[in-house]
Amino acid sequence: MMPISDEQLIMPVCSIFRRYIRRRGLKFTPERARILDVVLSQEGVFEPDDLYEQMRKVGHRVSKPTIYRALKHLVDAKIVTEVLIDSRQSHYQLIFGREPKAHLVCMDNGKITEFPAHQLTELAQQVCLDNGLDYAGHQLVVYGVDPDADKS
Amino acid sequence: MMPISDEQLIMPVCSIFRRYIRRRGLKFTPERARILDVVLSQEGVFEPDDLYEQMRKVGHRVSKPTIYRALKHLVDAKIVTEVLIDSRQSHYQLIFGREPKAHLVCMDNGKITEFPAHQLTELAQQVCLDNGLDYAGHQLVVYGVDPDADKS
């Protein structure tokens, strides 16, 4: 899949989410539209609270429950995916129109680097097949430590 | 690395943990010994609360804070690793003397299947190298859905 530019991305994602919402008899509210906007502006991995703070900073009054509820729909709609990097905090990432990425986490400073991992998809699909499941996604996280950090 | 049997495993793990604890000027208490025992008896992935309930069931009075504190040391000692499968709950798994495993999660019933993923280690190490980090571990989670489950 060829990556597409931001301008190419934003319009279709909006329509796709609107269609997804309406097909389910749900409602495309201004809050959901604005949340999708902020999500589309995120670089890499983000937390629900990031969205809350950023929206608040530009004067958008959205409550946290609304953000959590919208994220659930965005995940269902396969526009966003949950990224499991920290067991004590939800992390999400935009996936629509993007190649699947794996994550390298530096355990010293928490910095997250993305890298492509094409090879994995085939392996992951085969594993599902072997176990009688339909493939629904996969995630690779690699952990590293800074070689220059002091060892305790 | 050749997998080893349970009897071969339990003794060395105990000594290794004791040595780890003492080298750091910490204390090898009965609570920590019992927690390690329960950890060694787990099949696959477990949660802190699983340990708590199982210990309670056999009459071992250990508090949850103590379990959380012990798990931290077990992770540091590389006897146990955290498994990121659910952002709302910590999951752990015994790794000492075991081959690295990847996880297949069925999104319909939550069932977790382990499978070997040798090929990944090399890839993961290369990624760290490319990014100037020392390799510290990796984790692959594959998601599947039951083809027989009703689609909503």
Add this chain to the structure above:
DNA sequence: CTTGCTGCAAAAGTTTTGCACACGT
């Protein structure tokens, strides 16, 4: 003895829920 450990209770933090009112469709 000294220092770390435990259990309790409380705190901290994230995510969810109940409810009354507001708003898409």
Add this chain to the structure above:
DNA sequence: ACGTGTGCAAAACTTTTGCAGCAAG
């Protein structure tokens, strides 16, 4: 109009922390 959504406040949970007394080294 009907049925969802929203915000608020509170609940639900998991995980962490402070502290007094206890115990390992």
